[in-house]
Amino acid sequence: MEQDLLDRVRKLLAKAEDEGCPAAEAEALTAKAAELMARYGIDRALLGALHPQTDKPGDRVFTLANPWGDIKRHLLAGLATALRCQCVQTRSAEGTRLHVFGYSSDLERADILFTSLLVQMARALAQQAVPAAGGGARAWRRSWMLGYCAAVVARVRAAEEAAAASAPPADDAGGSAELVLADRSLVVRRQVAAAYPRLRKSRVTYTGNGYGAGYQEGQKADIGGAKLRSRAAGAIGG
Numbered sequence: 001m002e003q004d005l006l007d008r009v010r011k012l013l014a015k016a017e018d019e020g021c022p023a024a025e026a027e028a029l030t031a032k033a034a035e036l037m038a039r040y041g042i043d044r045a046l047l048g049a050l051h052p053q054t055d056k057p058g059d060r061v062f063t064l065a066n067p068w069g070d071i072k073r074h075l076l077a078g079l080a081t082a083l084r085c086q087c088v089q090t091r092s093a094e095g096t097r098l099h100v101f102g103y104s105s106d107l108e109r110a111d112i113l114f115t116s117l118l119v120q121m122a123r124a125l126a127q128q129a130v131p132a133a134g135g136g137a138r139a140w141r142r143s144w145m146l147g148y149c150a151a152v153v154a155r156v157r158a159a160e161e162a163a164a165a166s167a168p169p170a171d172d173a174g175g176s177a178e179l180v181l182a183d184r185s186l187v188v189r190r191q192v193a194a195a196y197p198r199l200r201k202s203r204v205t206y207t208g209n210g211y212g213a214g215y216q217e218g219q220k221a222d223i224g225g226a227k228l229r230s231r232a233a234g235a236i237g238g
Contacts, residue, residue: 005036005039005040005043006036006037008036009033009036009037009040012029012032012033012036013029013033013116015029034155034156034159035159035162035163037109037113037159038159038160038162038163038164039163040105040109041083041084041105041106041109041160041163042163042164042167042177044103044105044106045103045105045177045180045181045184046167046168046177046180048103048105048180048184049183055103055104055105056103056104057101057102057103057104057184057187057188057191058101058102058103058104058107059100059101059102059107059191059195060099060100060107060111061097061098061099061100062076062098062100062114063092063094063095063096063097064076064095064096064097065094065095066095068142068145069095069096070096071142071145071146071149072096072118073089073096073098074146074149075114075117075118075121075145075149075152076098076100076110076114077089077098078149078150078152078153079110079113079114079117079152079153079156080098080100080102080106080107080110080114081153082153082156082157082160083102083106083109083110083113083156083160084102084103084106084160084181084184084185084188085100085101085102085106085107085110086100086101086102086188086189086191086192087099087100087101088101088192088195088196099195099196101188101191101192101195102188103184103187103188113156117152121145121148121149124148125141125144125145125148128141128144164178164181
């Protein structure tokens with residue numbers, strides 16, 4: 001049943017991403033896909049509470065190479081956090097690494113969303129008329145992408161919160177959705193603490209005035225991910 005739900009998400013977004021799909025229809029398809037993706041996450045969490053072997057805690061390491069490695073990291077971390085995962089940034093010779101901790105279903109959803117949105121963001125940025133040159137152009141693109149990331153993460157978070165709020169009432173065996181999600185969050189936090197006993201928070205800053213335009217574009221993005229694209233992390237050019 002849960003896999004059927006995820007398959008429906010992929011089919012809806014495939015239609016929404018079709019060049020011949022009218023804008024109004026694409027928007028409706030995307031909204032439905034976001035709703036189903038969030039419901040899938042809740043269903044897997046509730047099932048996992050009853051049958052722990054179906055959804056176990058785990059982790060994945062993503063290497064986010066330049067150009068725009070910090071933007072890719074920012075997008076992935078925002079999406080993963082919205083999907084109840086936790087992230088730790090490290091460095092390597094290949095670029096920024098993000099170590100993402102969470103339950104398998106949430107890691108899967110974060111991967112799908114990140115891969116799809118990275119491609120969408122690159123395409124949307126390529127269509128922008130950048131109102132600057134040289135270093136100013138780069139600053140504008142960076143702030144535009146940060147605005148885009150903020151918009152899509154906010155939409156994903158809202159979909160997740162709505163799905164949790166509308167989840168079935170308490171169940172004698174597995175517990176309410178609220179309790180199940182709280183328990184899962186605690187398990188993930190313990191994972192991170194065990195792997196990284198000493199952590200400090202970081203912030204992303206930006207210059208340039210493209211943030212607002214990027215935020216507006218991010219509000220239009222498909223937020224369900226039609227399919228995995230293995231080379232998506234290199235989709236954004238300089």
